[in-house]
Amino acid sequence: MGEGFFEAIEELERMAREPSDVLEEMNDKLSARELQLVLVYFAQEGRDSWCALEVFEWLKKENRVDKETMELMVSIMCTWVKKLIEGKNEVEDVVDLLVDMDCVGLKTSFSMVEKVISLYWEAGERDGTVLFVKEVLRRGISMRLDGDEGKKGGPAGYLAWKMMEEGKYRDAAKLVIHLKECGLKPDVYSYLIAMTAVVKELNEFAKSLRKLKSFTKANLVAHLDPESLHLVQDYQNDLLSDGLHLSNCILQEWGPQFHGMVHERLLAMYICAGRGSEAERQLWEMKLVGKEADADLYDIVLAICASQGETGSIGRLMARVDCVGALRRKKTLSWLLRGYVKGGHFKKAAETLVKMLDLGFFPELLDRVAVMQGLSRRIQLQGNVDTYLTLCKRLSDAGLIGPALVYVHMRKHKLWVIKML
Numbered sequence: 165m166g167e168g169f170f171e172a173i174e175e176l177e178r179m180a181r182e183p184s185d186v187l188e189e190m191n192d193k194l195s196a197r198e199l200q201l202v203l204v205y206f207a208q209e210g211r212d213s214w215c216a217l218e219v220f221e222w223l224k225k226e227n228r229v230d231k232e233t234m235e236l237m238v239s240i241m242c243t244w245v246k247k248l249i250e251g252k253n254e255v256e257d258v259v260d261l262l263v264d265m266d267c268v269g270l271k272t273s274f275s276m277v278e279k280v281i282s283l284y285w286e287a288g289e290r291d292g293t294v295l296f297v298k299e300v301l302r303r304g305i306s307m308r309l310d311g312d313e314g315k316k317g318g319p320a321g322y323l324a325w326k327m328m329e330e331g332k333y334r335d336a337a338k339l340v341i342h343l344k345e346c347g348l349k350p351d352v353y354s355y356l357i358a359m360t361a362v363v364k365e366l367n368e369f370a371k372s373l374r375k376l377k378s379f380t381k382a383n384l385v386a387h388l389d390p391e392s393l394h395l396v397q398d399y400q401n402d403l404l405s406d407g408l409h410l411s412n413c414i415l416q417e418w419g420p421q422f423h424g425m426v427h428e429r430l431l432a433m434y435i436c437a438g439r440g441s442e443a444e445r446q447l448w449e450m451k452l453v454g455k456e457a458d459a460d461l462y463d464i465v466l467a468i469c470a471s472q473g474e475t476g477s478i479g480r481l482m483a484r485v486d487c488v489g490a491l492r493r494k495k496t497l498s499w500l501l502r503g504y505v506k507g508g509h510f511k512k513a514a515e516t517l518v519k520m521l522d523l524g525f526f527p528e529l530l531d532r533v534a535v536m537q538g539l540s541r542r543i544q545l546q547g548n549v550d551t552y553l554t555l556c557k558r559l560s561d562a563g564l565i566g567p568a569l570v571y572v573h574m575r576k577h578k579l580w581v582i583k584m585l
Contacts, residue, residue: 168193470503
């Protein structure tokens with residue numbers, strides 16, 4: 165360091181003149197490294213930190229900010245923000261610092277708002293994080309600071325993602341709804357992220373219910389009482405209500421370019437919740453706005469509708485099967501068959517199985533066994549053997565089963581009726 169460095173520090177600390185005037189006068193005496201050291205000097209605790217900002221602003225105007233100097237100033241800013249957060253300073257102070265950073269021309273290669281949210285989150289300041297996001301939205305500075313990076317979801321969307329990473333899906337959705345109710349304006353991507361959180365929560369909830377049913381079936385836990393079943397239904401309905409509220413906000417406030425993404429998420433919500441007719445409606449809504457759903461999604465919705473006996477929906481969804489190839493048709497009929505089996509509609513399942521044989525398709529072994537076992541149980545309960553016998557004959561003709569022995573025991577007469585198929 166030369167004499168010019170110490171002279172510059174002394175002049176700047178005296179504060180008799182504007183920092184820009186001092187630096188302009190000593191421009192030729194200071195190297196790039198010495199100018200960086202001036203920044204570091206005033207960035208130290210106990211020094212005039214704002215002088216560092218003024219020095220950087222002058223460097224920016226003089227086009228003397230290279231990549232290394234920019235990284236140095238960003239590091240200094242992040243340290244200041246972290247100290248404010250750790251010192252429990254007001255959220256307004258943190259936002260003011262970001263505004264000052266923007267004013268002096270400090271443009272980072274990342275979103276500084278996201279960085280601050282991460283710092284709050286890592287410090288365990290959950291309430292502070294929400295307050296920071298509210299203040300940023302209230303001032304309307306997030307897009308100005310971050311430019312095109314707002315497409316990531318803005319501050320609200322980024323915080324929602326942080327919550328989702330910890331599995332707090334319901335909290336993520338509620339956050340965006342709460343911000344909206346406070347009169348703030350999260351961007352459209354924040355709403356879409358919140359809808360994704362609803363889908364994930366519904367999916368996790370469905371997994372838990374399936375696990376509970378398996379425990380109940382194995383007699384490891386007792387069956388849910390009516391009150392508990394009512395609570396389960398209410399929770400699912402509340403989640404769907406949140407998703408619908410978020411979707412309505414997007415459909416009402418933003419253009420049609422986002423409608424396909426909205427219906428896509430609504431479709432996922434209804435699939436996770438097992439709502440067949442509502443899911444079918446979203447398939448057609450997606451088609452109307454020019455966003456065609458994957459064929460597998462049609463099959464999944466078809467299976468749900470089949471399990472619930474939604475005849476109208478099944479007919480509409482099956483109408484498209486005539487226009488697809490043989491492999492796709494077999495796959496769709498298999499999903500239909502499994503849907504009927506899951507819903508206990510074994511007569512319909514048997515009819516579907518026969519239809520597959522008529523078309524030259526060989527159903528999977530597990531599918532055939534599931535239908536036969538289901539029909540067998542129905543015989544024991546209802547005594548109707550016609551569907552069972554018809555299916556046995558068709559499977560035998562197709563070479564899919566060997567000879568079948570069918571018997572009926574008439575207890576009253578102590579009589580066994582046995583027939584070989």
